[in-house]
Amino acid sequence: MISSIAELISDRIGTMPAGERRAAQTLIANYPLTGLKTVAEFSAAAGVSSPTILRFVARLGFQNYPEFQSALQDELAAQLQSPASRTLNPSSAGGAVSPMLEATLDNMRETFRHLTERQLADIATRLAERRGKTFLIGGRFTDPLARYMAAHLAIIQPDVYHLAGQESIWRDRLIDMGKRDVLVIFDIRRYQESLVRFAEKAHQRGVQIILFTDQWLSPIARFARHVIAGRTAVPSAWDSSAALFVVAETLIAAVTRQLEAAGAKRIRDLESLR
Amino acid sequence: MISSIAELISDRIGTMPAGERRAAQTLIANYPLTGLKTVAEFSAAAGVSSPTILRFVARLGFQNYPEFQSALQDELAAQLQSPASRTLNPSSAGGAVSPMLEATLDNMRETFRHLTERQLADIATRLAERRGKTFLIGGRFTDPLARYMAAHLAIIQPDVYHLAGQESIWRDRLIDMGKRDVLVIFDIRRYQESLVRFAEKAHQRGVQIILFTDQWLSPIARFARHVIAGRTAVPSAWDSSAALFVVAETLIAAVTRQLEAAGAKRIRDLESLR
């Protein structure tokens, strides 16, 4: 059963030609506002011509454009009147998608519930104070998170390095690490032996370790100055790193805020380099 | 300070003549939908004439009726984009929960609300059917997401390649791409020129593109077979890719499920290689 126009679209988007599909995607992207504008504006937003928009609307079963707009307005009216209906979306109908999202949202709430403001602030401060170098590394699946964080931090401050490539390569970088430096490690199970060894050696050299791990705690936790334990369980064959990802983004935001003055200048300098 | 048109109206309704006041009341009664309709419909709903509506709009300070409607649409857009703002009470953050987290959770709900089960299933099927090769690539900040997805997909099926390194390197890989292949691109603003060029060339070769972008849609959308538009706005100096990350994980889970039979064997084979 099809109750909303959005559903109708996704139901038929497969049978549409390229131009109309672009129209559909543009409309869905910020539904339903684009559909309330004029045909000319709609077509400009989608990058197609006006007739394509009209053909798109016709394909959905509407006689003309105003009729289509009225339908959108009616739908919007129903939504605005009963906020409850907003929450029951098409995917909450018990499909396979919703449980994944629900579990992920739960994981995030749980993760942050066990995380105090203070902890986050301390870690952010540690990352923001420019005493030494910052190294980031991750495991098989979590290394992208290290990269993501490094990509941001490297812009607002100097001496940020992502340790990539083969084990032998980053193992040799230990020689550059000392007491004033910070090592951010991402490690969820199955915990990687090589990372544990690396963390231990870094710890022996006095490096401060910030560990992102799962709720069962990687063995690296025993060497870590700060430990962030994220929930990872989802109805999937894989563990989810989404909660850790959000913590990472939160930290990036916090560090950026702390470095605002210095960082702004740095960003201007970077811009001028392009 | 007056932030919404509704406030503006209730502020000036006292100084209005009878007819315009009726217009105002009608509009407030089911705000803002009546204002999005035509002047004729608005006037009929209020039981006054068209010119009265126009005088009412003029009194609010708008030059003409379309300008008034645009303002209403902008307001609606702002509301729809951040559901959090609709919970009028800013101090609802009684638990001092990170506003960053709240925004992120909203983004995810909102992102999935615009995403139907069907769309995700289609994309997952496309990724799971082993016809050709799968390439993944991302922009400056989103490339880690491409890596993350590639790391998982590469385990459950062959011919999955993450395009890394310099532009010239992956540009040359175009020669390997054809109709049977899939290209997954992550691109949020500021959209990268190099990625757009790459996508266009791939599209010309008949490659099917699956695009992860933000709600404003990367220009690559015009070449894409499937578009996933994630919300990115958070109280930070940076945009958030967390919603896209969760969509990626959801797709990984779905593809894995579809390939369960074939994938299980493959994973056993991999285990035995260690």
Add this chain to the structure above:
DNA sequence: GGGGCGCTGTATCTTATGTTACGTATTTTG
């Protein structure tokens, strides 16, 4: 490789929407 089909954009036309002018009604004030 050739013929046919389907999709898309340009240009034109038509409709209906917003706008304005003006006359009547209503209220206000001296």
Add this chain to the structure above:
DNA sequence: CAAAATACGTAACATAAGATACAGCGCCCC
């Protein structure tokens, strides 16, 4: 109570919006 000012609606107008016809192009199938 009368006169003036303001408010409101009817009707004509101009403009911009949606609709259509047609030609070019690419694509697929034979």
